[in-house]
Amino acid sequence: MILGIVWGLWHLPLFFMKGQDIYHNIPIFWFIFGTVFLSILFTWIYNNTNRSILAVLLFHTVGNLAHFIFPALGTKLGGLISVILNVCVVIIVLIIWGPKSLVRKQHIKKHHLTANKRLYYASLLFSVNSSIYQMLDVIDNDLWIW
Numbered sequence: 001m002i003l004g005i006v007w008g009l010w011h012l013p014l015f016f017m018k019g020q021d022i023y024h025n026i027p028i029f030w031f032i033f034g035t036v037f038l039s040i041l042f043t044w045i046y047n048n049t050n051r052s053i054l055a056v057l058l059f060h061t062v063g064n065l066a067h068f069i070f071p072a073l074g075t076k077l078g079g080l081i082s083v084i085l086n087v088c089v090v091i092i093v094l095i096i097w098g099p100k101s102l103v104r105k106q107h108i109k110k111h112h113l114t115a116n117k118r119l120y121y122a123s124l125l126f127s128v129n130s131s132i133y134q135m136l137d138v139i140d141n142d143l144w145i146w
Helices: 002-010 012-016 030-049 053-067 074-097 115-144
Strands: none
Touching: 002 012, 002 030, 030 053, 030 074, 074 115
């Protein structure tokens, strides 16, 4: 959780830069709240892919790419839904794999999923999240026309 707070504060200057609609449409508190939950997902991916920085890097890159391809976060509703989705995905991960999957492997006695399967499921969850962003973008564009 400390990592998520620090990560959220790292992005603080973007809230004061022109042209950063993603950051202007969500309150700083909610953004940091979202980064806390994203850092939980990053930790889960890192710990369950044999400590692969590449897996975390790909997850982060696809997330950033999704924000540019589906600019739903440029709206106030999109920012709120993004935070809610982050919380939901963390809850799903915790329900399916449990809180012990957030701990490094040397502390876990039983592994019922291989690292490749965990990476597959993480990418599947993220693609669902990206699809929702795409739907939000379509909805937002339809509302803009009206």
